Amino acid sequence: MFLQQLINGIVIGSVYALTAMGATLVYGIMRILDINNAGAYALGAYVGLLTYNTTGSLLLTFIVGMLLTGLYGVLVQKLLYVPMLDKSPNVSLIASIGLFIFLSDLIRMVAGPSIKGFHAEVPFSSIYTDSLNINGAWILIIVTTFLLLAVLWFLLNKTKIGLAWKATAQDLETAKAMGVNVNMMVALNYLLGYGFAAAAGIMVGILYSSVFPTMGDVPAYKMLAIIVLGGLGSPVGTVIAAMVIGLAETLIGGYIGFFLPRDAIAFVVLIIILLFRPRGLISKN
Amino acid sequence: MLKLDGINVFYDQSQALYDVSLQVEQGEFVSIIGANGAGKTTIMKTVMGLIKPAQGRIFFEGKDIIKRPSWDRAGMRIGYIPEGRRVFPDLSVEDNLLMGAYHSKNNVEIAKTMKEVYDVFTRLGERKNQLAKTMSGGEQQMLAIGRALMTKPKLLLIDEISMGLMPLLVNKAFSVIKEMNNQGITILMVEQNAKKALAVADRGCVLEMGQIVHQDLAENLQDNDSIRKAYLGG
Ligand SMILES: Nc1ncnc2c1ncn2[C@@H]1O[C@H](COP(=O)(O)OP(=O)(O)OP(=O)(O)O)[C@@H](O)[C@H]1O
Ligand SMILES: [Mg+2]
Secondary structure, three states, X not given: OHHHHHHHHHHHHHHHHHHHHHHHHHHHHHOOOOOOXXXXXHHHHHHHXXXXXXXXXXXXXHHHHHHHHHHHHHHHHHHHHHHHXXXXXXXXXXXXXXXXXXXXHHHHHHHOOOOEEOXXXXXXXXXXXXXXXXXXXXXXXXXXXXXXXXXXXXXXXXXXXXXXXXXXXXXXXXXXXXXXXXXXXXXXXXXXXXHHHHHHHHHHHHHXXXXXOOOOHHHHXXXXXXXXXXXXXXXXXXXXXXXXXXXXXXXXXXXXXXXXXXXXXXXXXXHHXXXXXXXXXXXXX | OEEEEXXXXXXXXXXXXXXXXXXXXXXOEEEEEEOOOOOHHHHHHHHHOOOOOOEEEEEEOOEEOOOOOHHHHHHOOEEEEOOOOOOOOOOEHHHHHHXXXXXXXXXXXXXXXXXXXXXXXXXXXXXXXOEHHHOOHHHHHHHHHHHHHHOOOOEEEEEOOOOOOOHHHHHHHHHHHHHXXXXXXXXXXXXXXXXXXXXXXXXXXXXXXXXXXXXXXXXXXXHOHHHHHHHOOO
């Protein structure tokens, strides 16, 4: 029972980590909150579904879904967010909320308001024992998340681009003067961040065998809780926070039961942790 | 090597630089002196491309670079020691140095330059894995200088290198940059410590309220009565 809940929590935490990572990367460099990152989650799921239905290949589903959604991210940062950078951060926050609503309505108009089935064959078989019940889609989620986060970790910690990313996050102006093309850093941020959110959307679509236009709504506000909890702008903090929230939801929900809806648990955890660590789980100073 | 031509800079409505023109020749050491708020840092940032002037042009090695972003200017080997050090606080000393050489793809040259930096500032070598923010103010200034050395600059911009340093370190800093100049690096420096700034420079400019009011050989400025009164303590 405990192991079951634990695995369940890690699966949910993985999805949250991938969804929130883009917002964390963007905050890290631009100091703005991008709610539309959760729009990328829904968009990615739809693009993924379309790709899967036309090609039948799960690999292509991920590649096309992540790539197109990532390019959409590059586009909106160029057209929308970068021109707003010299305004107050609230301006881009509100713009991102607007864009998020616009995107989910656009999806509704193009793909229709009803739930669409996403029945994908997963390359992992489910494991059923007396005490344990592990869905193949769960394994897909854990493995994919691990791979994507490993790639990100490598990029940030072992490459010159990663060094430049960290320098830019710490002092954008000086990084520029040292030769870092910060426009490219920001574009890369969006390519990766929206791509990761797309992967999360695709996997949740597969897990629940369905996608719908407003599927990004709940991730949008949970993502906020997670990036705040993770210390705003810290990729490692985001993964930890996502796991904490994922585990809290399953463990509290599974064992104690809860008088509030499950989706509220994230915020109860957020409030409690911020009471003790006002700067989040991982804080710079 | 560097030429500013009619530079006007505004912050919102207020004007910070008025029609600033100046020229720095290859191999020269030029100091700009001026009081707080005169616009010294603004000149440096404008040359580095961190501030866009409303009017005026900037030539580097004969090329108009006014439209080039900062990172291109760094790639043309314009080095920069910013006001207040601005080392990357959560990067190690070594990573900070590597950022100075960010534009270079020549790893052999980078390693060689890094060794030179560690030879000049042994302290940095001893602490290469330490986070920059845990270094003392003086060590951070050494790091900022070392980072600029890593750029292998043709032109080095220096903004108040003496700020917050004890006299011994001020002398060390000045002797290091004088040595760089002797090795052929062109230097444009702004300083409040006018005495020291003019002592090491070939030429000096006096900046008042965003305008260059004097330009002359450094020794002439040192002998000029009104400048002595205003900037050199009589
Ligand atoms: N970001 C800014 N926004 C608005 N005004 C600014 C800004 N930066 C500088 N200024 C103004 O421009 C003028 C010149 O500032 P600058 O920093 O270039 O002076 P400085 O000569 O470097 O002074 P200091 O010796 O104190 O470093 C000052 O009046 C300052 O208040
Ligand atoms: Mg200044």
